[in-house]
Amino acid sequence: MNLQELLPFGAGIASFIVAGALVFWVTKQPTGTKEMMEISNAVKEGAAAFLKREMKIIIPIAIALSVIIGAFLQPSNGIAFAVGATLSAVAGIISLKITVKAAVRAANQSSNGLGKTFAIAFRGGATVGLAVPAMALLAITGLYLIFPDPITIAGVGIGASLIALFIRIGGGIFTKAADMGADLVGKIEVNIPEDDPRNPATIADNVGDNVGDAAGMGSDIYESYIVTLLASLLIGALIGAPELFLYPILIGASGMIASIIGIVIVGSKNIKDVMKPLNRSFYVSAAIAIGLNFVFTTQFIGNTPSAYALFGATVIGVVLVPVIQKITDRYTNYRFGPVKEIADSAKWGYASLTLMGMIKGLQSTGPFMIALVIAIMISYSISSTFAPEGSDPVLYGIFGTALTAMAMLSLAGIVLSIDAFGPIADNAGGIVEMTGMGEESRKVTDEIDAVGNTTKAVTKGFAIASAALAALAMIQAFQYEAARVFEGILELDYSLTNPAVIVGLLIGGLIPFFITGQLINGVSRAAGKMVDEVRRQFKADPGILAGTSKPDYAKCVDIATVASIKELWKPAIVAILAPIILGVLLGPTAVAGLLMGAVVTGILLAFYMANTGGAWDNAKKLIEMKGEKGTEEHKVSVVGDIIGDPFKDTAAPALNTVIKLLNTIAIVFVSAFVAILAI
Numbered sequence: 001m002n003l004q005e006l007l008p009f010g011a012g013i014a015s016f017i018v019a020g021a022l023v024f025w026v027t028k029q030p031t032g033t034k035e036m037m038e039i040s041n042a043v044k045e046g047a048a049a050f051l052k053r054e055m056k057i058i059i060p061i062a063i064a065l066s067v068i069i070g071a072f073l074q075p076s077n078g079i080a081f082a083v084g085a086t087l088s089a090v091a092g093i094i095s096l097k098i099t100v101k102a103a104v105r106a107a108n109q110s111s112n113g114l115g116k117t118f119a120i121a122f123r124g125g126a127t128v129g130l131a132v133p134a135m136a137l138l139a140i141t142g143l144y145l146i147f148p149d150p151i152t153i154a155g156v157g158i159g160a161s162l163i164a165l166f167i168r169i170g171g172g173i174f175t176k177a178a179d180m181g182a183d184l185v186g187k188i189e190v191n192i193p194e195d196d197p198r199n200p201a202t203i204a205d206n207v208g209d210n211v212g213d214a215a216g217m218g219s220d221i222y223e224s225y226i227v228t229l230l231a232s233l234l235i236g237a238l239i240g241a242p243e244l245f246l247y248p249i250l251i252g253a254s255g256m257i258a259s260i261i262g263i264v265i266v267g268s269k270n271i272k273d274v275m276k277p278l279n280r281s282f283y284v285s286a287a288i289a290i291g292l293n294f295v296f297t298t299q300f301i302g303n304t305p306s307a308y309a310l311f312g313a314t315v316i317g318v319v320l321v322p323v324i325q326k327i328t329d330r331y332t333n334y335r336f337g338p339v340k341e342i343a344d345s346a347k348w349g350y351a352s353l354t355l356m357g358m359i360k361g362l363q364s365t366g367p368f369m370i371a372l373v374i375a376i377m378i379s380y381s382i383s384s385t386f387a388p389e390g391s392d393p394v395l396y397g398i399f400g401t402a403l404t405a406m407a408m409l410s411l412a413g414i415v416l417s418i419d420a421f422g423p424i425a426d427n428a429g430g431i432v433e434m435t436g437m438g439e440e441s442r443k444v445t446d447e448i449d450a451v452g453n454t455t456k457a458v459t460k461g462f463a464i465a466s467a468a469l470a471a472l473a474m475i476q477a478f479q480y481e482a483a484r485v486f487e488g489i490l491e492l493d494y495s496l497t498n499p500a501v502i503v504g505l506l507i508g509g510l511i512p513f514f515i516t517g518q519l520i521n522g523v524s525r526a527a528g529k530m531v532d533e534v535r536r537q538f539k540a541d542p543g544i545l546a547g548t549s550k551p552d553y554a555k556c557v558d559i560a561t562v563a564s565i566k567e568l569w570k571p572a573i574v575a576i577l578a579p580i581i582l583g584v585l586l587g588p589t590a591v592a593g594l595l596m597g598a599v600v601t602g603i604l605l606a607f608y609m610a611n612t613g614g615a616w617d618n619a620k621k622l623i624e625m626k627g628e629k630g631t632e633e634h635k636v637s638v639v640g641d642i643i644g645d646p647f648k649d650t651a652a653p654a655l656n657t658v659i660k661l662l663n664t665i666a667i668v669f670v671s672a673f674v675a676i677l678a679i
Contacts, residue, residue, distance in 0.1 A: 004246045004300055008141045011256040015134035015413065018260050022127045026101060029120055032108030035435050039203070040104035043427065046207035046557040047096055051215070053565055054170050055089065058163060062086075065162070069155050069668065076147045077155030077668055083143060084159025084226060087135050088219045092167045095128045095218030095420065099210050102127075103427030110432055110441035115271045117444050121421040121428065122278075126263045129417030132218050133259070133409075136160075136225035137252045140233075144249070150233035151481060157227045157664035164223035165572050165657045169519065171216040172650030173564035175208025176523045178556065180642050181530025187638045190538065190545060191630060195433035198544055200537045200551035201530055204560045206430045212649055213423035217459065220653055221416050224463050224470075225252070227660040228409045231473035232402040234667070238480050239395050241388075243301050244310075248406045250300060251314055254292035255410020258285040262414045274451045278418050282325075285414040286318050293318075293407065306396070309386035313379040313400035317407025317469075321415065321462060323371050328461040331364040332614035333454045334622040338363075342619040342640070346633040353640045357619070361612025365604050368461065372468055372603075379404040398476045405469030408462065419459035422452025450621045457614035460652055461607060467656045468603040474663035475595045482588035482670050492589055500586040504593020508662075511578060511594075512602035515571045515658055516609070516651045522570075523646035526563030533559055575658045579666040591666050598662050606655040613648025616640040 031037055062085040070078020102124025109116040143153045182201035186192050195202050232248030262285030266277050293314045301307040331338045338360040345356040383400025384393040429445035432438075483492060494501060533556055543549035583591045620637035628634050 004250060005145060008137055008249045008253040011253040012134040012138040012141075015130045015256050015260055018264070019127045019130035019134070022123045022130070023098065026098070026105060026120060026124050026127070029105040030108055031104050033435065036104055036107060036431055039431050039434050040100060042203050042553060043206045043210065044100045046203060046554075047100065047210045049557065050170070050174060050207065050211050050561045050564075051093065051096065053561055054166065054568070057565060057568060058089070058166050062159065062163065066159070069158070073668060073671065074152050076152040080143055080147070080153040081155035081159040083139055084156035085163045086159075087139050088160045088163035088222055089167070091132045091135060091222035092215035092219040094131050096210050096215040098124050098127045099214035099420070099424050099427065102424045104431055106424055106428035107431035107435075107437070107441075107445070110428060110444045111437060114274070114444050114447065115269055117428070118271055118274055118421075118448055121424040121448055122266055122417065124424050125420030125422075126417040128214070128218055128420040129413045129415070130260065130263065132222045132416060133225050133256060133412040136222050136229070137249070137256060140226055140229050141249050144233060148245075150230060150237050151667070154230060154234070154664055154668045157230045157660065158668055160223040160226040161657055161661035161664055162572060162576070164219040165575065165654060165661060166568055167219045168216045168654050168657055169571055169650070170564045170568050171208070171212035172646070172654060173519070173522050173526055173567050174560045175205070175212030176645040176650050177526030177530050177563055178204035178208040178560045179645050180523070180527035181534055181556070183638055183642050184527070184531050185534040185538070188635060192545075193433060193629070195430040197434040198547060198551065200534050200544070200553060201556045202430065202434065203553035204530070204556040206427050207557055208560065209423045209426045213426070213456065214420065216653060217416070217419060217456075220463055220657060221412050221459070223657060223660065224466050225409045225412050227474070227664060228405045228466055228470040230664070231470045231477065232399070232406045234477040235395065235399045235402045235473050238477065239391065239399055241391070244399070247301060247310070248403060250296045251293060251403060251406045252410050254296060255289045255407070256413055257292060258288035259411060259413025259417070261285065261288055263417055274448055278451075278455070282322070282414055282418065285411060286321065289407070289410060290315055290318055304388070305386040306388045309382045310400060310403055312382050313403045314407035316375050316379050317404035318411065320371065320375050320404065320465065321408055321411055324368070324461045324465050325458045327364065327367045327371065328458045328611060329454055331360055331611045332457040332618055334450060334618040334625070339615050339618050339622060342615055343622045343637065346619070346623065346636040346640075350636050350639055353619070353636050354643060357612050357616045357640055357644065360615055361608045364611040365608050368465070368607050369604065372465060375404055376401055376469070376472065398473055401469060402473035405466050405473065408466045408469070415459055415462050418455045422449065422456045425449040425452045446621065446624070450618060450625070454614065454618065457610055457648065460610040460648070460656070463653070463656045464603050464606045464610070467659050468599060471595065471599045471659050471663050474660070474667065475592060475599070478588070478595065478663065478667050478670065479592055481667055482592075485671050486588065490587065494589055494592055498589055500590040501593040503586060504582060504590035505597040507578065507582060508594035508597025509601045511574060511598050511662070512605050512655050512658065515574060516605060516655065518567070518570050519651045519654055520646045522567030523650055526560060526567070529559050529563055530556060571654060571658065575661045576665055579662055580669050580672070583666070583669065588670060595663055595666060598659055602655045602659045606652045609647035610652035613644030613652070616644035617648070
């Protein structure tokens with residue numbers, strides 16, 4: 001094994017070692033009182049029960065698909081699917097377990113100030129941030145070294161995307177059904193605080209934070225990393241230059257090393273603004289990643305103009321991350337105008353706040369799309385312009401754009417670390433409230449949670465942007481693979497004069513809206529059942545509100561579990577069958593149209609919903625931080641937050657995964673189109 005092959009393995013192993021050290025440190029922190037541990041254990045048991053039921057559905061489906069793909073397409077793709085699916089589930093489970101452990105310890109430290117609470121929350125999140133990308137890097141590196149043709153391991157993308165979609169949908173519906181049920185009855189109807197122990201849905205709400213935000217985001221980033229790296233490998237293989245084969249993997253290794261350093265330098269002393277150490281950590285990681293990318297480029301590709309052009313494409317990817325962060329921060333942070341305007345609009349009632357949130361969310365898509373377009377144009381232009389003589393400049397340009405996406409995802413370790421402390425802080429706040437630790441402790445957890453809302457929105461924007469860039473490369477890879485498979489059988493016309501392309505565009509454009517409707521409807525139905533149960537308990541036992549008797553928390557957890565699993569399979573079926581059915585009926589040109597239509601509408605819809613939901617949430621927090629809890633404006637803002645919950649935590653992140661699942665399904669099954677058409 002040469003140095004190029006050793007580097008990604010070394011980076012992945014080092015990431016696991018540091019993650020293990022962080023886990024050891026977190027678990028050594030005091031857990032707090034017996035009452036705090038009872039709540040933490042209830043959350044842990046509820047999350048475990050949900051995952052157990054979910055896995056009973058997911059595992060048989062995954063095994064069946066692995067066998068089908070291996071038997072009817074390629075054995076290597078069946079193996080790759082199994083690896084991708086298994087590790088996607090593991091990524092979710094790791095995220096879940098660490099979040100539960102860290103939350104109770106962060107709650108216990110909240111009485112000692114912001115610094116110590118932040119340290120536990122961040123280091124717990126950093127464990128997830130290091131472990132999840134390391135799994136993705138090691139998995140695809142190992143598969144690629146065993147099966148050097150990336151088209152034969154494209155099934156790893158299907159496995160990663162499908163399981164991530166299941167976890168995202170199931171967790172997203174669970175968490176928002178519980179959250180909406182708790183808020184609608186607790187805050188609006190009986191006017192009790194968030195996470196009040198008298199609310200029967202409060203444990204379910206805390207469970208939901210773990211299975212939705214923690215497990216869901218872990219599997220989502222793992223899947224994004226896998227598919228983005230796969231896209232780069234596919235295009236690199238089409239170029240056919242041996243020195244480029246491992247280059248995308250080396251970009252992943254550089255980001256992994258940079259993330260480790262960025263995480264280690266985050267301190268906890270004299271913290272007054274949580275964002276400052278987080279921003280410093282990210283910028284240090286980004287600078288190190290750029291430096292390492294330059295070293296790897298010159299050492300393993302050479303000092304040619306084409307090599308420097310590809311390095312330039314990676315710099316664009318790294319720079320794009322803070323650009324997306326700034327755009328998202330601008331539209332979701334309570335310190336800036338858009339959220340302040342939304343909070344002010346609460347004075348004029350529900351309709352005003354709802355409309356203002358939608359306006360700001362729609363406006364946020366403009367700068368986001370401009371940033372993406374600029375990144376695509378520059379990365380494509382410099383890579384195609386300086387393509388080596390005799391090579392295909394179009395492929396080099398596409399490879400440059402794929403490397404931009406890979407450079408973005410290479411920083412997944414630090415980005416996910418900054419994101420994952422959010423649900424830890426949210427859970428810690430719930431424990432503080434339920435155990436009556438006092439207003440000062442709640443202020444500490446609320447401050448971290450408010451920052452967490454913004455960083456969660458940033459991570460969603462990060463995942464959505466990388467999905468767009470990776471999908472563009474995957475679409476090109478699909479077209480080249482289709483041309484190879486259909487050579488001598490069918491002339492492929494991808495122009496807009498071909499009605500099959502137009503039909504594909506329209507169907508692809510519809511899919512994100514159709515799936516969004518399904519998901520929000522699923523949340524609404526599940527939340528309705530939760531509301532009925534909370535009302536029933538309050539009516540059946542007046543002692544609950546009086547504080548003399550204990551609510552039936554387990555019943556609410558069970559309702560959220562059953563309702564979310566019932567909705568689990570519908571969007572996945574659409575994402576799996578749409579490209580296959582269209583490919584069989586109208587051929588690969590229609591599928592290419594479908595993929596492009598889904599990317600265009602999917603990324604804009606996802607970004608709009610993520611930012612709108614995040615802005616509504618922080619508008620509510622801004623009103624609370626002003627000391628206006630219980631006022632009419634606060635009640636209005638709570639309703640805005642409730643509307644935004646399924647936007648930002650269910651539909652938006654699911655669309656990011658749907659886009660990539662459509663692409664990987666299309667590439668893996670393109671040979672099946674020929675076989676069926678021949679019949």
